[in-house]
Amino acid sequence: MKFAVVVFPGSNCDRDMYHAVREVLQEEADLVWHESGNLQDYDAILLPGGFSYGDYLRSGAVAAVSDIMDQVKRQAAQGKPVLGVCNGFQVLLESGLLPGAMLPNEKLAFMCHQETLKVANNRTMFTTEYNQGETVQFPIAHGEGNYYCDDKTKAKLEANDQIVFTYQNNPNGSTGAIAGIVNEQGNVLGMMPHPERASEAIIGSADGIRLFQSLVKNWREAHVVNV
Amino acid sequence: MLSTSEMTPETIEQEKLYLELGLSEAEYQHVKQILKRRPNFTETGIFSVMWSEHCSYKTSKPLLKKFPSTAPHVLQGPGEGAGVIDIGDGLAAVFKIESHNHPSAVEPYQGAATGVGGIIRDVFSMGARPVALMNSLRFGNPGTGNVNHLFQEVVRGIAGYGNCVGIPTVGGEVQFDASYEDNPLVNAMCVGIIRHEDLQKGIASGAGNTVMYAGAPTGRDGIHGATFASGDLTEDSDKDRPSVQVGDPFMEKLLIEACLEAIQSDALVGMQDMGAAGLTSSASEMASKAGTGMTMNLDLVPQREANMSAYELMLSESQERMLLVVQNGREQEMVDIFAKYGLEAAAVGEVTEDTSFRLLQHGSVVADIPVDALAEEAPVYHMPSKEAAYVRAFRQMDDFIPEVRDHGATLKQLLQQPTIASKEYVYDQYDSMVQTNTVVTPGSDAAVIRMKGTDKALAITTDCNSRYLYLDPEVGGKIAVAEAARNIVCSGAKPLGLTDGLNYGNPTNPEVFWQMEKSVEGMSTAANMLKTPVISGNVSLYNQSNGKSIYPTPVVGMVGLATSLHHITPSFFQESGDLVYVIGGTQPEFGGSALQKLVSGHYEGKAPSIDLQVEADRQHKLLQAIQTGLIQSAHDLSEGGLAVAMAESVFAGNKLGAEADVAGDATVALFSETQSRFLVTVKPEHRKAFETMLTDAVHIGHVTDNNKLIVRINGTTTIDEDVSTLHQLWKGAIPCMLNRKA
Numbered sequence: 001m002k003f004a005v006v007v008f009p010g011s012n013c014d015r016d017m018y019h020a021v022r023e024v025l026q027e028e029a030d031l032v033w034h035e036s037g038n039l040q041d042y043d044a045i046l047l048p049g050g051f052s053y054g055d056y057l058r059s060g061a062v063a064a065v066s067d068i069m070d071q072v073k074r075q076a077a078q079g080k081p082v083l084g085v086c087n088g089f090q091v092l093l094e095s096g097l098l099p100g101a102m103l104p105n106e107k108l109a110f111m112c113h114q115e116t117l118k119v120a121n122n123r124t125m126f127t128t129e130y131n132q133g134e135t136v137q138f139p140i141a142h143g144e145g146n147y148y149c150d151d152k153t154k155a156k157l158e159a160n161d162q163i164v165f166t167y168q169n170n171p172n173g174s175t176g177a178i179a180g181i182v183n184e185q186g187n188v189l190g191m192m193p194h195p196e197r198a199s200e201a202i203i204g205s206a207d208g209i210r211l212f213q214s215l216v217k218n219w220r221e222a223h224v225v226n227v
Numbered sequence: 228m229l230s231t232s233e234m235t236p237e238t239i240e241q242e243k244l245y246l247e248l249g250l251s252e253a254e255y256q257h258v259k260q261i262l263k264r265r266p267n268f269t270e271t272g273i274f275s276v277m278w279s280e281h282c283s284y285k286t287s288k289p290l291l292k293k294f295p296s297t298a299p300h301v302l303q304g305p306g307e308g309a310g311v312i313d314i315g316d317g318l319a320a321v322f323k324i325e326s327h328n329h330p331s332a333v334e335p336y337q338g339a340a341t342g343v344g345g346i347i348r349d350v351f352s353m354g355a356r357p358v359a360l361m362n363s364l365r366f367g368n369p370g371t372g373n374v375n376h377l378f379q380e381v382v383r384g385i386a387g388y389g390n391c392v393g394i395p396t397v398g399g400e401v402q403f404d405a406s407y408e409d410n411p412l413v414n415a416m417c418v419g420i421i422r423h424e425d426l427q428k429g430i431a432s433g434a435g436n437t438v439m440y441a442g443a444p445t446g447r448d449g450i451h452g453a454t455f456a457s458g459d460l461t462e463d464s465d466k467d468r469p470s471v472q473v474g475d476p477f478m479e480k481l482l483i484e485a486c487l488e489a490i491q492s493d494a495l496v497g498m499q500d501m502g503a504a505g506l507t508s509s510a511s512e513m514a515s516k517a518g519t520g521m522t523m524n525l526d527l528v529p530q531r532e533a534n535m536s537a538y539e540l541m542l543s544e545s546q547e548r549m550l551l552v553v554q555n556g557r558e559q560e561m562v563d564i565f566a567k568y569g570l571e572a573a574a575v576g577e578v579t580e581d582t583s584f585r586l587l588q589h590g591s592v593v594a595d596i597p598v599d600a601l602a603e604e605a606p607v608y609h610m611p612s613k614e615a616a617y618v619r620a621f622r623q624m625d626d627f628i629p630e631v632r633d634h635g636a637t638l639k640q641l642l643q644q645p646t647i648a649s650k651e652y653v654y655d656q657y658d659s660m661v662q663t664n665t666v667v668t669p670g671s672d673a674a675v676i677r678m679k680g681t682d683k684a685l686a687i688t689t690d691c692n693s694r695y696l697y698l699d700p701e702v703g704g705k706i707a708v709a710e711a712a713r714n715i716v717c718s719g720a721k722p723l724g725l726t727d728g729l730n731y732g733n734p735t736n737p738e739v740f741w742q743m744e745k746s747v748e749g750m751s752t753a754a755n756m757l758k759t760p761v762i763s764g765n766v767s768l769y770n771q772s773n774g775k776s777i778y779p780t781p782v783v784g785m786v787g788l789a790t791s792l793h794h795i796t797p798s799f800f801q802e803s804g805d806l807v808y809v810i811g812g813t814q815p816e817f818g819g820s821a822l823q824k825l826v827s828g829h830y831e832g833k834a835p836s837i838d839l840q841v842e843a844d845r846q847h848k849l850l851q852a853i854q855t856g857l858i859q860s861a862h863d864l865s866e867g868g869l870a871v872a873m874a875e876s877v878f879a880g881n882k883l884g885a886e887a888d889v890a891g892d893a894t895v896a897l898f899s900e901t902q903s904r905f906l907v908t909v910k911p912e913h914r915k916a917f918e919t920m921l922t923d924a925v926h927i928g929h930v931t932d933n934n935k936l937i938v939r940i941n942g943t944t945t946i947d948e949d950v951s952t953l954h955q956l957w958k959g960a961i962p963c964m965l966n967r968k969a
Contacts, residue, residue, distance in 0.1 A: 009477075009480075009481055009568060009569060010391070010477050010480055010481070012391075012392065012393025012480065012661055013393070013661060015662070016661065016662060016663045019663060019679065020663070023679070033567075035567075049661075050393060051390075051391040051393075051476070051477060051480070053477065054391065054475070054476070054477025054478075055391075055477075056477070109383075109386075109655075109656050110386050110387075110390055110656045110657075110658070111655050111656065112390075112655060112656070112657060112658045112659055112660060113655055139660050141390070141658045141660060141661065143390075194660075196663065197660050197661075197663050199663070200663075202666055202677060202792060203660070203663055203664070203665060203666060203677075204660075204665075204668070
């Protein structure tokens with residue numbers, strides 16, 4: 001399986017994502033510079049964390065209107081897996097691929113530490129390697145991770161089972177303690193916690209690698225005959 | 228004030244305008260001799276910044292020579308952007324610490340942010356990818372004066388810059404004392420990793436090669452910042468706010484990536500950051516180091532504002548700029564690399580064979596100075612030195628034991644002292660995990676980052692107990708180096724080298740200069756003994772406000788190497804049943820201690836004594852025990868002594884506790900700050916092997932699973948506290964102090 005890690009000016013978790021996929025997961029991956037890539041050549045698209053375009057204007061707002069996001073939208077519409085982590089999630093929200101918006105953290109400060117998450121939906125292509133309701137350790141590192149959506153949207157997310165991860169101790173004030181959501185089709189996941197930073201026990205947690213393993217397994221089952 | 232065009236060389240001399248720019252009478256005369264004529268306004272400005280303390284180290288140079296700076300594993304000592312040490316496998320660690328004290332005093336957010344930006348550029352200008360940031364901060368007591376504002380904004384500034392550029396801030400230290408009330412210290416350290424063959428130097432070699440300017444355009448910000456940093460902070464220092472630069476971490480991130488790509492091209496000859504004194508220092512230093520000259524056409528320098536004078540262009544400290552020397556004819560390759568990141572790279576001049584530094588603007592020569600006059604031939608002053616009278620008095624004082632009635636209550640109070648209390652409020656705001664290498668996150672003795680593709684890790688710490696330096700600069704200097712090394716060893720690594728961030732008061736005061744002299748001597752002795760050469764550093768003087776000098780604060784930033792990931796050792800207790808040992812004996816030493824401050828409100832008396840031979844032996848043996856796999860956890864005993872170290876060891880939130888039996892005077896046993904001591908835990912099955920290896924370790928108790936901290940002195944229960952209560956007090960102290968005054 002071949003992953004594209006999209007690199008915007010100011011992305012800073014791009015190499016971490018690449019490392020997790022190449023060295024830990026042992027799958028193919030390329031760092032794809034926002035101006036030069038053809039995303040059709042890849043089986044999954046990863047939007048990494050960081051401060052794309054300095055997060056000037058609003059987090060993710062400038063990246064959301066960059067040319068490569070047109071490609072991301074086309075690929076997403078065809079059902080290709082798209083994962084946005086942290087700033088990548090903010091880009092997905094700003095580009096309209098996922099509903100809702102980000103507010104500054106409730107405490108108005110950047111925060112970075114391990115958080116306990118609950119797997120709220122283990123039936124997505126990103127989470128089949130987790131148990132429903134399982135708690136996992138992922139780090140967070142953000143200043144604007146306070147997910148907001150109105151009641152109607154929240155009801156819709158709940159009805160469609162689009163809430164994938166929730167925080168056990170809501171650190172940032174997110175609506176419904178939401179940490180990650182998928183689109184209605186289930187192939188676009190946005191989340192504030194960092195699975196790539198939870199990919200090896202030596203750096204604090206290996207719980208995140210199963211997210212990537214879920215993707216690979218589901219992709220293989222759908223695409224590879226004679227396994 | 229006259230307009231720039233009216234400032235003819237004659238008026239500058241007649242009206243003594245050079246004094247306002249920071250050149251002394253004698254220095255001005257020296258400039259005239261060098262040029263064999265009167266300097267014009269631009270030249271006067273160039274000399275004044277290059278000969279400022281900040282750029283020339285004119286008063287500290289004679290002292291810095293005392294530092295040991297060579298060893299077989301030192302690939303680059305002081306003199307370049309950063310020092311470099313060999314860490315095996317063809318890799319090297321590049322690191323340096325730098326202060327940004329004065330800017331942070333007047334504009335704490337930007338002052339701290341640009342301090343981080345500057346030190347990062349020093350590291351990647353060597354060709355290394357920055358992998359970790361550390362810092363060392365000093366503030367007045369929380370709740371007094373402007374301290375809460377300075378503290379909160381400095382932390383926010385460091386976070387705002389470091390988080391955006393994607394370099395983890397993995398640790399540091401924060402201490403609070405009245406002597407820093409108006410003059411906080413903000414020292415930032417950056418560590419990079421590089422393959423030996425990629426090592427880059429800031430030299431302008433090869434006459435005919437092209438000088439290129441890359442990064443952000445030049446504006447009128449930070450003009451004369453280096454001179455500002457070379458004078459006392461005064462009540463009207465607020466007027467110097469325009470001397471503080473404004474940082475753009477997004478620009479820096481682009482610059483990092485572009486420069487690291489440029490280094491891969493053999494078209495690049497040399498590269499240097501435009502830091503203090505901007506274009507002036509980077510250009511003249513690059514030429515001076517190469518023994519060449521340089522001609523630059525200032526009309527070609529990318530500019531953010533219209534009608535900038537040569538003086539402004541040369542002295543601006545606009546951030547996120549680099550100066551490159553590129554092979555003649557290959558400029559376009561550089562232009563293309565920088566353009567990919569949306570950055571400008573412009574040819575602005577050429578390297579020349581003669582050794583003059585020549586600047587052109589609007590078709591005429593606006594400055595023509597022999598290059599060496601600026602860098603190599605800067606004046607050096609041997610300042611008068613006089614033993615501080617208070618230190619002599621302190622040394623005569625008898626040892627004493629503060630009176631403590633309730634040791635449990637005292638422990639609780641100590642845990643809430645801001646210098647001892649949890650710094651989670653601070654480090655939670657830093658992205659400590661980006662780059663996915665952080666094995667030991669902030670809050671331990673040293674931070675540890677692994678090196679991908681190897682079984683090795685780097686341990687990094689910053690340390691300086693300035694209270695001991697205040698009592699006795701020489702002994703305190705030794706302790707600063709020894710404590711840093713202790714922290715590195717506790718984490719499971721071998722100390723390899725250090726960078727010094729020397730912060731002092733006004734050096735024209737002979738007692739301050741004596742503090743500098745003695746502390747450097749103490750640090751040098753310890754650095755020699757512990758085999759940790761000083762490979763880079765920074766000097767910040769004139770740290771005083773309203774006539775009060777800060778405590779001498781030579782911060783030690785140390786890097787060590789763990790040769791296997793298995794050696795990485797936590798500072799917290801690990802398992803119920805593990806045996807608890809203290810390595811090293813305890814004497815009644817309370818001078819400069821946390822307990823002295825708590826009981827009396829001030830520091831006086833003798834600094835704790837230190838025997839560097841004992842220190843070196845213990846560190847060596849403890850590291851051996853760690854490498855043999857005998858140690859479960861290791862923590863050094865520092866502020867607050869054994870009681871505080873034991874409490875900190877059970878704060879990992881794993882419900883552990885500890886029980887210990889100690890003999891002697893309760894106050895001494897619990898709170899004395901005798902040096903060269905360690906608190907370690909050992910699995911029961913390793914007892915024999917450990918005791919054979921560390922003969923001066925005393926078994927004092929064991930780790931329990933009941934979340935209680937119990938210490939009996941001579942059989943009497945003296946401390947019996949719930950760990951969760953202690954933990955809450957320790958963790959909540961700083962947020963509580965900030966809210967109270969918020």
